[in-house]
Amino acid sequence: MSRRARRLVILAEGEFRPHAAKTALGVIRYGSDPVLAVIDSTRPGANAREMLGPAFDVPVVPTLDEVLPHGPTALLIGIAPTGGRLPPSWRPIILAAIHAGLDVLSGLHTFIADDPEFAAAAREAGVDLVDYRRPPERMETSLGRLHRPGSRVVLTVGTDCAIGKMSVALELRRAAREAGLSSSFVATGQTGIMIEGWGAAIDRVVSDFVQGTCEWLSELGEERGDWVFVEGQGSLDHPAYSSVTLGLIHGFTPHAMVLVHKPGLTEHDFDHLPGRSFPLHPLPEMIRAHEQIAGLVAPSSVVAIALNTSLLDEAAAHREIERTALETGLPCDDPFRFGGGRLFSAIRERVGALPWVHTAEAAA
Amino acid sequence: MSRRARRLVILAEGEFRPHAAKTALGVIRYGSDPVLAVIDSTRPGANAREMLGPAFDVPVVPTLDEVLPHGPTALLIGIAPTGGRLPPSWRPIILAAIHAGLDVLSGLHTFIADDPEFAAAAREAGVDLVDYRRPPERMETSLGRLHRPGSRVVLTVGTDCAIGKMSVALELRRAAREAGLSSSFVATGQTGIMIEGWGAAIDRVVSDFVQGTCEWLSELGEERGDWVFVEGQGSLDHPAYSSVTLGLIHGFTPHAMVLVHKPGLTEHDFDHLPGRSFPLHPLPEMIRAHEQIAGLVAPSSVVAIALNTSLLDEAAAHREIERTALETGLPCDDPFRFGGGRLFSAIRERVGALPWVHTAEAAA
Numbered sequence: 108m109s110r111r112a113r114r115l116v117i118l119a120e121g122e123f124r125p126h127a128a129k130t131a132l133g134v135i136r137y138g139s140d141p142v143l144a145v146i147d148s149t150r151p152g153a154n155a156r157e158m159l160g161p162a163f164d165v166p167v168v169p170t171l172d173e174v175l176p177h178g179p180t181a182l183l184i185g186i187a188p189t190g191g192r193l194p195p196s197w198r199p200i201i202l203a204a205i206h207a208g209l210d211v212l213s214g215l216h217t218f219i220a221d222d223p224e225f226a227a228a229a230r231e232a233g234v235d236l237v238d239y240r241r242p243p244e245r246m247e248t249s250l251g252r253l254h255r256p257g258s259r260v261v262l263t264v265g266t267d268c269a270i271g272k273m274s275v276a277l278e279l280r281r282a283a284r285e286a287g288l289s290s291s292f293v294a295t296g297q298t299g300i301m302i303e304g305w306g307a308a309i310d311r312v313v314s315d316f317v318q319g320t321c322e323w324l325s326e327l328g329e330e331r332g333d334w335v336f337v338e339g340q341g342s343l344d345h346p347a348y349s350s351v352t353l354g355l356i357h358g359f360t361p362h363a364m365v366l367v368h369k370p371g372l373t374e375h376d377f378d379h380l381p382g383r384s385f386p387l388h389p390l391p392e393m394i395r396a397h398e399q400i401a402g403l404v405a406p407s408s409v410v411a412i413a414l415n416t417s418l419l420d421e422a423a424a425h426r427e428i429e430r431t432a433l434e435t436g437l438p439c440d441d442p443f444r445f446g447g448g449r450l451f452s453a454i455r456e457r458v459g460a461l462p463w464v465h466t467a468e469a470a471a
Numbered sequence: 472m473s474r475r476a477r478r479l480v481i482l483a484e485g486e487f488r489p490h491a492a493k494t495a496l497g498v499i500r501y502g503s504d505p506v507l508a509v510i511d512s513t514r515p516g517a518n519a520r521e522m523l524g525p526a527f528d529v530p531v532v533p534t535l536d537e538v539l540p541h542g543p544t545a546l547l548i549g550i551a552p553t554g555g556r557l558p559p560s561w562r563p564i565i566l567a568a569i570h571a572g573l574d575v576l577s578g579l580h581t582f583i584a585d586d587p588e589f590a591a592a593a594r595e596a597g598v599d600l601v602d603y604r605r606p607p608e609r610m611e612t613s614l615g616r617l618h619r620p621g622s623r624v625v626l627t628v629g630t631d632c633a634i635g636k637m638s639v640a641l642e643l644r645r646a647a648r649e650a651g652l653s654s655s656f657v658a659t660g661q662t663g664i665m666i667e668g669w670g671a672a673i674d675r676v677v678s679d680f681v682q683g684t685c686e687w688l689s690e691l692g693e694e695r696g697d698w699v700f701v702e703g704q705g706s707l708d709h710p711a712y713s714s715v716t717l718g719l720i721h722g723f724t725p726h727a728m729v730l731v732h733k734p735g736l737t738e739h740d741f742d743h744l745p746g747r748s749f750p751l752h753p754l755p756e757m758i759r760a761h762e763q764i765a766g767l768v769a770p771s772s773v774v775a776i777a778l779n780t781s782l783l784d785e786a787a788a789h790r791e792i793e794r795t796a797l798e799t800g801l802p803c804d805d806p807f808r809f810g811g812g813r814l815f816s817a818i819r820e821r822v823g824a825l826p827w828v829h830t831a832e833a834a835a
Contacts (some may be wrong), residue, residue, distance in 0.1 A: 251749065309678060314673060314714065320585065349718075350715065350721065351714065388767065400707075404710050
């Protein structure tokens with residue numbers, strides 16, 4: 108994937124809110140390319156810093172025209188709707204961007220490069236259409252590869268979708284680097300790939316090859332660092348996405364897992380039939396479930412809880428972190444809000460004590 | 472899918488053995504179209520009845536030429552290799568069949584209709600190329616649909632791949648019909664679709680849509696009968712395929728599961744790196760694991776054990792069935808070998824006593 112200097116404008120029309128615009132917010136917070144503006148005509152005058160803090164000054168503008176004078180090089184599609192289809196109202200905006208000479212970067216299930224109208228316009232304008240969700244050519248089933256001795260593979264898992272599993276993995280990678288350790292991040296979703304420049308959107312892979320793809324992604328991650336932080340997907344109790352979650356657990360066979368939870372969220376937040384509801388499960392039950400099902404293929408342990416305290420004020424966040432540590436007996440923090448250093452130190456200590464890390468290395 | 476009268480010849484070159492040729496054997500045993508012969512030049516003089524019993528008299532011939540005088544209408548590809556790719560040595564045989572005016576029916580991951588050489592030859596010869604593994608156009612995530620009141624959805628699960636989950640579902644459907652009940656079979660793999668004429672190869676579906684696809688397949692099954700027997704895939708502890716298995720469990724949300732096991736098999740039988748081995752788990756542990764993980768989305772119970780006793784003589788088979796019933800406290804039989812009547816009666820009684828069947832109906 109091209110990593111030439113880019114100047115992004117992010118399309119999030121009608122959707123620049125914390126949950127719906129997780130792609131936009133992830134790219135603004137963790138990406139390496141400057142973001143000039145977000146397009147959302149329903150939120151004029153808003154700014155990313157309201158959601159991400161003062162360091163992230165990205166204005167929201169009503170149309171593409173406001174941004175063009177500032178020289179953007181690419182339009183990035185900043186939402187990830189259920190089913191991943193392109194809202195029809197976005198079509199004219201994308202065409203206008205192409206005509207204005209911008210590349211278009213997308214993580215939708217509907218591939219923009221395969222759209223005849225977009226493809227023809229892009230050829231004429233000489234711009235690139237990049238589909239980050241396009242599955243890799245390698246179609247391989249799992250072979251039972253062992254991890255490289257010296258590597259420590261840590262997967263983020265969660266009590267729901269879209270609560271911060273990618274962010275936690277990125278914060279822990281940053282903390283590991285700050286501790287002077289070699290470390291990598293394995294992106295398993297389109298936003299992570301946009302940020303990191305490599306990876307695979309596991310939810311787009313043919314199901315027979317999910318675990319095989321995770322296996323070779325792990326290998327690539329282990330080539331890039333000793334501490335490998337893998338972005339999780341979905342949740343093990345999710346009515347729509349649990350199988351993708353399990354594919355990551357049995358495909359990456361992580362030495363350890365970090366369970367991400369958002370206090371205040373009580374039900375799975377996804378498009379379901381009216382009248383139905385799917386309550387989240389208590390943390391101790393989720394810890395047990397993850398360890399039991401992981402252990403059917405390779406032993407793994409939940410070594411820490413990462414809370415997303417975005418629904419709480421700072422005092423309440425600290426109280427909830429303490430309460431959760433007591434409830435679970437595990438180290439707990441909000442690495443997104445308070446930095447990943449403390450949590451990573453605790454994880455490092457616990458992973459170092461896991462018997463299977465050393466058994467595998469003694470055998471290798 | 473066309474169900475016009477067909478006369479099949481099955482290609483299983485070098486592979487007409489119980490495990491490798493499970494597609495061939497499934498179609499011979501359960502399909503509605505007559506099978507004239509199996510092509511396998513490495514097993515001249517063999518006959519399907521050696522594996523399936525005297526009712527299944529299908530000779531093995533060395534080449535397609537031996538079968539042509541008997542008027543076959545279609546060549547069916549009768550293997551399901553890991554990764555599902557076409558062995559290159561089969562290419563000339565498939566081309567010869569097309570030139571001889573035969574349709575070609577395939578369940579491989581490599582779609583034969585997308586192969587330029589096959590497609591051109593088929594156009595010229597006026598024959599059809601049918602890819603049973605092609606995923607459905609519907610790309611839907613789960614919505615949390617409830618089962619139709621009055622339906623009883625039963626999923627076969629297993630301790631490994633390729634040990635008879637499809638056959639058990641078909642035998643139970645037959646037993647339910649013989650008991651005068653309305654019943655359907657939901658095919659989730661290419662062999663099942665070849666036999667039944669509808670279904671979807673779940674292992675070929677994009678992982679994001681696995682559970683959604685299971686949900687609407689269940690709806691179609693419930694339209695066709697009260698007792699819905701769903702063909703399972705893989706196993707929950709399988710290093711390569713467990714995520715597909717979980718997709719079926721959380722997508723079909725079966726009222727009950729039947730656990731299939733093959734006594735004598737001790738390790739997962741799949742293409743893995745040399746030196747690695749993946750032991751099967753004891754039945755009581757697998758029963759617990761299935762019920763726990765199913766219960767994260769909807770309650771379900773393992774109500775019976777179906778043994779594949781093909782590695783045992785008849786006396787040993789009966790002993791093993793008794794021993795397993797004692798070990799697990801569940802009804803147990805080999806429905807493939809001894810008929811599905813007894814096992815279905817026991818399942819019917821147990822499913823009738825499951826509290827959630829009635830709770831859901833009282834609420835509906």
